[in-house]
Amino acid sequence: MAQVKVRFAPSPTGPLHIGGARSALFNWLFARNRGGTFLVRIEDTDLERSSRESEENILAGLRWLGLDWDEGIGVGGPGGPYRQTERLPIYRQYADRLLETGWAYRCYCTEEELAAQREELLARGEMPRYTGRCRHLTGEERCRLEAQGRRPVLRFAVPAGEKIIIRDLVRGSVSFDGDGMGDFIIVKSDGIPTYNFAVVVDDHTMGITHVIRAEEHLSNTPRQVLLYRALGWPEPRFAHVSLILGEDRTKMSKRHGATSIEQYREMGYLPEALVNFLALLGWSPGGEEEVLTLDQLKEQFSLDRVAKNPAVFDLDKLNWLNGHYIRTSSLERITDLAIPFLQKAGYVPEEITPERYQWLKALVAAVRDYLSNLSEITQHVDIFFAAEVPPADGEARSVLAGEQVPAVLRAVAEKVRAVDELDEEVARAMLKKLPRELGLGGKKVYMPLRVALTGRTHGPELYQVIPLLGREKVLERVERALNR
CATH class of the missing domain: 1.10.10.350 (Arc Repressor Mutant, subunit A)
Incomplete structure (x- = not known):
C-alpha cells in the first residue's frame, strides 16, 4: 500500500478559521500517526477575495499551533507549484484531455438562458440542473455562437444513469444519483478552473492518498469521483468530518463569538490548549483522559474514533483546558506572554528592567490560578497598580x-x-x-x-x-x- 499522504488546502480569503484549523489538525495527526506526509497548498482561484495577507495569516496560524508540513507552500517538493493560480497550464492540459476524450464540452449558454432553464425545471417539479443543451453542438453552431462574442465554459458530461457510491471512512457508504447532478462546469469562461476540477488534478498530481475534510464537501465528492474515473485515475480514500456547531446547535459563525485562530491567540489562549480542544471536537481518545499533548494525540489518533455527529464548540471546556495549561506552563513563559496585555493596559512600560521582570514574575505567579486566558490578567492585577483600593462592595x-x-x-x-x-x-x-x-x-x-x-x-x-x-x-x- 502507498505511503499515506494527506493535505490541507485552504482558500486565502480570510484568517484561519476554527473549522479549517481542525481539518488541518486531523490531517496532520493522521499523517504523523501513520508515518506519512502532510502537504499544505493554497486554493486561490477566487481571484477577487484571495489575498497574500490571508495566506500568510493561515500559514502563521498553522505554525503557531505547531503543525509543520513536509511538502507544499514555502517548503517545496515534487508536486509544485503549490498555489492554484500558478498551476493554470497543468489544469489546461487535463481539461484538453477531457475535451479530446468526449468527457467535456464547450457550453455557450448565457446567464439569462440558464435562469430560464432553471425556472422551467422548477415549474415541472424537477431539481434545477444543467440539462446538456450545448453537449451536442456542431462545429458550425459553435462558430456562430463565438461570432456573437460568447465565451464558453467547459462542462463535464455526466454519464446517464450513473450511481456514485462513496465509501467514506467516517460516514460509511453514501450513494449519489448522477442524473440529478447535471453537467457541471469544470473551467470558467476566463480559463480559471472550478474547485471540483482543480482539486482533483491537484490531489492526483500531488499523490494524495486520503482526503480528510469538512462534511460540507461531501456533496462535491461525487463530481470529483466522476472526474477521477474519466481521467483514468485511482480515487483517494475520503473521510468527511462533521460540522462544528455553536452551543445553540446551529453552525458556528461570528455570532457565536471568536471564530479564527488569530482571535484566540490575541485573547491569550495557548496553542497547546487550542490543539487539545480542537482534537476533541469530533474525535475521542481511547481512555478517559482529556488533557493530551500534541505527541499524545499523534500516538492515539485514528479515523475510526471520529464521530459522525456534529461537534459542539464548548467555550467553558476550552477555558478549562487553557487554564490548566496556563497553570502548568513555566512561569517565565506565561510571564512573557502576559506582559503585552499588561503593557496594553498601561500597567507596564515598554522597557522592562531585570528587577521589574522578577516582580512581574511574582505578579503572574500570584494571579495565574484565576485565569482562563491571559487577557483576563488585567482584571486581577489592577489592585497592585491603583492609587487607592476602597472597599469594592x-x-x-x-x-x-x-x-x-x-x-x-x-x-x-x-x-x-x-x-x-x-x-x-x-x-x-x-x-x-x-x-x-x-x-x-x-x-x-x-x-x-x-x-x-x-x-x-x-x-x-x-x-x-x-x-x-x-x-x-x-x-x-x-x-x-x-x-x-
Missing part, C-alpha cells in the same frame, strides 16, 4: 467595620515597619504569628487585612500580595483603612 465594607479591625491593622503596620526585607517568606511568618498574638481566629485577622490591601474579599494569597505591594504601599493602604 457591601461585604468588604462590613468586614472593615469589625471592632477588632483597628487592632489588627495597627499590629500589621508595626510588624511591617520592623522588618528589613518584605519577601514571601517574611510575609508568611508574619501572617502565621498574627492570629495567635492577637488572640483572634484567622478569618478575623486575614479578611480585614485583605480588604485593606486590595479592597476585595477574595484574591491572591496575602503572603504574595504583601511583597508585591511593598512596604510603602502596604503601610499607606493600612493607614488609609484605619482612617476610613
Whole structure:
C-alpha cells in the first residue's frame, strides 16, 4: 500500500478559521500517526477575495499551533507549484484531455438562458440542473455562437444513469444519483478552473492518498469521483468530518463569538490548549483522559474514533483546558506572554528592567490560578497598580467595620515597619504569628487585612500580595483603612 499522504488546502480569503484549523489538525495527526506526509497548498482561484495577507495569516496560524508540513507552500517538493493560480497550464492540459476524450464540452449558454432553464425545471417539479443543451453542438453552431462574442465554459458530461457510491471512512457508504447532478462546469469562461476540477488534478498530481475534510464537501465528492474515473485515475480514500456547531446547535459563525485562530491567540489562549480542544471536537481518545499533548494525540489518533455527529464548540471546556495549561506552563513563559496585555493596559512600560521582570514574575505567579486566558490578567492585577483600593462592595465594607479591625491593622503596620526585607517568606511568618498574638481566629485577622490591601474579599494569597505591594504601599493602604 502507498505511503499515506494527506493535505490541507485552504482558500486565502480570510484568517484561519476554527473549522479549517481542525481539518488541518486531523490531517496532520493522521499523517504523523501513520508515518506519512502532510502537504499544505493554497486554493486561490477566487481571484477577487484571495489575498497574500490571508495566506500568510493561515500559514502563521498553522505554525503557531505547531503543525509543520513536509511538502507544499514555502517548503517545496515534487508536486509544485503549490498555489492554484500558478498551476493554470497543468489544469489546461487535463481539461484538453477531457475535451479530446468526449468527457467535456464547450457550453455557450448565457446567464439569462440558464435562469430560464432553471425556472422551467422548477415549474415541472424537477431539481434545477444543467440539462446538456450545448453537449451536442456542431462545429458550425459553435462558430456562430463565438461570432456573437460568447465565451464558453467547459462542462463535464455526466454519464446517464450513473450511481456514485462513496465509501467514506467516517460516514460509511453514501450513494449519489448522477442524473440529478447535471453537467457541471469544470473551467470558467476566463480559463480559471472550478474547485471540483482543480482539486482533483491537484490531489492526483500531488499523490494524495486520503482526503480528510469538512462534511460540507461531501456533496462535491461525487463530481470529483466522476472526474477521477474519466481521467483514468485511482480515487483517494475520503473521510468527511462533521460540522462544528455553536452551543445553540446551529453552525458556528461570528455570532457565536471568536471564530479564527488569530482571535484566540490575541485573547491569550495557548496553542497547546487550542490543539487539545480542537482534537476533541469530533474525535475521542481511547481512555478517559482529556488533557493530551500534541505527541499524545499523534500516538492515539485514528479515523475510526471520529464521530459522525456534529461537534459542539464548548467555550467553558476550552477555558478549562487553557487554564490548566496556563497553570502548568513555566512561569517565565506565561510571564512573557502576559506582559503585552499588561503593557496594553498601561500597567507596564515598554522597557522592562531585570528587577521589574522578577516582580512581574511574582505578579503572574500570584494571579495565574484565576485565569482562563491571559487577557483576563488585567482584571486581577489592577489592585497592585491603583492609587487607592476602597472597599469594592457591601461585604468588604462590613468586614472593615469589625471592632477588632483597628487592632489588627495597627499590629500589621508595626510588624511591617520592623522588618528589613518584605519577601514571601517574611510575609508568611508574619501572617502565621498574627492570629495567635492577637488572640483572634484567622478569618478575623486575614479578611480585614485583605480588604485593606486590595479592597476585595477574595484574591491572591496575602503572603504574595504583601511583597508585591511593598512596604510603602502596604503601610499607606493600612493607614488609609484605619482612617476610613
